[in-house]
Amino acid sequence: MGAATIRDVAAKADVSVASVSRVLNGLANVSAGTRERVEQAARDLGYVPHAGARSLSMAKSHTVGVLLPDMHGEFFSELLRGMDLEANRRGYLLLFSNLHAGSSQGEAALRAMRGKVDGLVVMAPHLDEATLAQALPPSIRAVLINAPGDVRSHSNIRVDNQVGVQAVVAHLRELGRQRIAYIGGPSGNIDARERGAAFAAAAGDSALMREGDFSVESGELAIRGLLDEGAAFDAVFAANDMMALGALRGLEAAGRRVPGDIAVAGFDDVPLASYLHLTTVKVGIAELARRALGLLIDELGDPARPLTAHRHTPTLVVRQTTVGS
């Protein structure tokens, strides 16, 4: 309600608002007496500076906008966790908005954020380059996570999908697996495309590829399809953990033993993967998110800083769905 303003503090301490501002911001040029009186007054009034006014005046909000696609589960929470960690550490706040549905949603969110944030972290693996370029003018400071193509208008950081896929394929080969069935993600998703391409390149002609939509169900469906067709394969590699879980379920239902008959691997390393002993690729999404936000804050602090592009290297995590205990 009628929260105290800087004027109230100034009046109570019998000084100018300029002095109050100086004291509260820890500037040096204030006499000890003034400092003392201002601090006392501020305490008495329970004064809390109005961050909105402050940021208007300073043209700096110490807030960054986070635009994320409509995500579920652990992936999402890990992402936010990583950013929150870094935001806390560096004195920033996170203004959040989901990027559901159409790109008009995204534009609306962007408009609503102008003047409230200093920059943006945008994750948009499903947006094409043109849409992105249009919605995000270079004048807006932003760091992109897993954005498609070679966007050069903003810094970006992406998972190195190729390294991850190669590691899995090499691992399966070492185990002597001959024929790997691959369950890909939706083709509208850049990570799905990269993983699929990397797999095709690594596995060669023998590739047995099916497409899912990143859901548990689609993974199960794909496996059932393969089994029904009588396809021969001794390993399954799904483009994400959820589909790998579906595959696991489908194989179990069909009486196939894992990894005895068929080895299974996924991608992402969601917490659930460790619970189910799934061999997978650990993306380290929290760390990736932390880096993205850190990068953005660095750029905000130094506008002359050149844009950069980063690859986040994932690591293979071997568990019992490939090397059964």
Add this chain to the structure above:
Amino acid sequence: MGAATIRDVAAKADVSVASVSRVLNGLANVSAGTRERVEQAARDLGYVPHAGARSLSMAKSHTVGVLLPDMHGEFFSELLRGMDLEANRRGYLLLFSNLHAGSSQGEAALRAMRGKVDGLVVMAPHLDEATLAQALPPSIRAVLINAPGDVRSHSNIRVDNQVGVQAVVAHLRELGRQRIAYIGGPSGNIDARERGAAFAAAAGDSALMREGDFSVESGELAIRGLLDEGAAFDAVFAANDMMALGALRGLEAAGRRVPGDIAVAGFDDVPLASYLHLTTVKVGIAELARRALGLLIDELGDPARPLTAHRHTPTLVVRQTTVGS
């Protein structure tokens, strides 16, 4: 960078800033010609209103602060999903902050948010009433989720733990289970306490109770302890799903059949629960969060609105860990 301001638009359209403001806010008292020129100018300049300045001027930010404890996984993402849904629907933005560690963190976050948000949604099942009352003066509009005790300074909404616990116990009884082992959550958590009390009341003297910390590991540990002691029980009820999963794992390792030998139930209904066919209590956290934010926005729109307290009724979800297929 030098983004266009309302002045630039006014100059370009050759009208006053007042007229620009009127047009952009859709006020009626503007001539068609003026409206047209302003809209054209705004379009040409790619003008986006400065939301920060707007909210300072209107003393309304259309943003609500979300203070959540340090949470992992699905619970967290569902919570945010529910709020985001409602925020989107009602034209609000969400300013996010984790409430890690000490209460000083919380106060810092609160200070940082003043002047940027119109109100708060606070989830603090681990804070005691005194701390909460001190950190959250009645002058700050807020809705509490699962707050302890009878805070009457703010509206609140809580899961009806008793109803959930009773449903599970009744279900197990109906199945003929005689002795239910209960794995409780950390006593510092209000939900854990409520569930424990409800269980003790429903199960009576025969109660076999152990305490965990809501983690998978603690659930597994509790079960191992019980089995090692040679305790007799034919059902396990864990205060959350994660511990129930730990119990499942512990039972499996010990060669006990579920639900043949021992029925298992959890609480929360995280997505993982459905994947593993765990009987549990569906809290509907997204819906709860949605209601909380909706309530807050209602209050912001009508300051005279009396504070209210709500119970969110959870529902029993029966799956194969109690009634095996």
Add this chain to the structure above:
DNA sequence: CTGAAAGCGCTTACAG
């Protein structure tokens, strides 16, 4: 229907 002006709560040169 339109504009000049005050005000939202701060910060920051500029004088002194």
Add this chain to the structure above:
DNA sequence: CTGAAAGCGCTTACAG
């Protein structure tokens, strides 16, 4: 070391 004043980008009575 201190204060009066202008300014951040908007909105909104108040006159006309």
